[in-house]
Amino acid sequence: MNADVPSKATQAPLPRHVAIIMDGNGRWADRRRLPRFAGHKAGVETVKGVVRVCGEKGIEALTLFAFSSENWRRPEEEVGLLMGLFMTALEQQVRKLHEHNIRLRVIGDRSAFSSMLQERIEAAESLTHANTGLNLVVAANYGGRWDMTQAARTIAARVHSGELDPAQVTPELVNSLLSLSDLPEPDLFIRTGGEKRVSNFLLWQLAYTELYFTDTLWPDFDRIAFEGALASFATRQRRFGRTGEQIATAQSV
Numbered sequence: 001m002n003a004d005v006p007s008k009a010t011q012a013p014l015p016r017h018v019a020i021i022m023d024g025n026g027r028w029a030d031r032r033r034l035p036r037f038a039g040h041k042a043g044v045e046t047v048k049g050v051v052r053v054c055g056e057k058g059i060e061a062l063t064l065f066a067f068s069s070e071n072w073r074r075p076e077e078e079v080g081l082l083m084g085l086f087m088t089a090l091e092q093q094v095r096k097l098h099e100h101n102i103r104l105r106v107i108g109d110r111s112a113f114s115s116m117l118q119e120r121i122e123a124a125e126s127l128t129h130a131n132t133g134l135n136l137v138v139a140a141n142y143g144g145r146w147d148m149t150q151a152a153r154t155i156a157a158r159v160h161s162g163e164l165d166p167a168q169v170t171p172e173l174v175n176s177l178l179s180l181s182d183l184p185e186p187d188l189f190i191r192t193g194g195e196k197r198v199s200n201f202l203l204w205q206l207a208y209t210e211l212y213f214t215d216t217l218w219p220d221f222d223r224i225a226f227e228g229a230l231a232s233f234a235t236r237q238r239r240f241g242r243t244g245e246q247i248a249t250a251q252s253v
């Protein structure tokens, strides 16, 4: 065995799934007296860097909050520019993602998007569908409440048709009807930009996720900042309701 390579047991635990609220683009631009859009553009560069780090480290899934169901409340001009940026980023990056064996998927209510954007999303998803590397999930027009509501609607319809008995409604069934049900639950949540809230991101899925908040604005969130979040994660003891002693005993055997 190569002595330089730490054995599995001594390696810092890595999250399998990282979920990020990419916040602070507008303030990054304000500070430079640039239009907010310049911050969003710079934010796309940060996405590329974070995806690269995830690929290198072998992280299985990365979910990025790109546009919330509440972001439609922004000025029409900003919403339009964000949609355009999403389109361009898809167009320019999909080939590269595919070459890197990355599987891309978009979660959220895409019916509100232009048909052209919807087509482009579908094309990107089907192109990368069979890839086995990083699962890259972009949450666009996504809201945790929307996610849970559409699961509730499916359950109600099945009960109504007699296909399902209310007693069969379990947490596992609810989970299976939500976005991301086929991926490991997020282990690490990161929010950049200083706010300490969830802003209707993954509500159900974050039940036992480790939370990490940083004042760093998204365009400034570089490799070192990301590694800082991963290092913080590595120090957490995840107990899932058990005692610390139980966890320590289980780890020592």
Ligand code: IPE
Residues within 6 Å of the ligand: 022, 023, 024, 025, 026, 027, 028, 066, 067, 068, 071, 082, 193
């Ligand atoms: C996050 O940055 C990007 C989106 C919500 C699309 P913001 O645009 O929210 O940046 P701040 O919070 O105004 O700085």
Ligand code: IPE
Residues within 6 Å of the ligand: 021, 022, 023, 024, 065, 066, 067, 068, 071, 195, 197, 199
């Ligand atoms: C959350 O950021 C949504 C995204 C990053 C896409 P916001 O900037 O919209 O969140 P609030 O409004 O400050 O809670």
Ligand code: MG
Residues within 6 Å of the ligand: 023, 024, 025, 193
């Ligand atoms: Mg914000």
